[in-house]
Amino acid sequence: MLNSKEIKQVKQSISEAEKQTSGEIRVYVARRCEGDPMDIALQKFHSLKMQQTQFRNAVLIFVCPSERKTAIVGDEGIHNQAKPRFWDEALSEMMAHFRRGDIVSGICGGVAVVGGLIKEKYPYSDNDVNELSDEVIVDA
DSSP states (O other): OOOHHHHHHHHHHHHHHHTTBSOEEEEEEOSOOOSOHHHHHHHHHHHTTGGGSTTSOEEEEEEEGGGTEEEEEEOHHHHTTSOTTHHHHHHHHHHHHHHTTOHHHHHHHHHHHHHHHHHHHSBOOTTOOOOSOOOOEEOO
């Protein structure tokens, strides 16, 4: 699991990415991942009510460091804007770091890649409201 310094680093990467976009990024860190990480990520996405953002441009990065599993879920407003294989490329970037044992760099890199896509399609506006917390969600 991530320690408090690492969690702060991930939160900072979310805040930095969101300064350039009206989109929302959340990171969920799980202790265990029993089953398909994409199924779990979809469930978490909906239980966190991430589909309720104004432009439907929220993204959840789900990570289970102990099992080196991850998934990314983008709401319809951003998913429909992503080029083919974008999500796979973002995941591959993250997994390259994970294989080296650098979980935090992998998560922060994933946040940056996803933030770049959201920025391209949903740039920051002066009246932007941070609809979702930047806090990293960690399984208890």
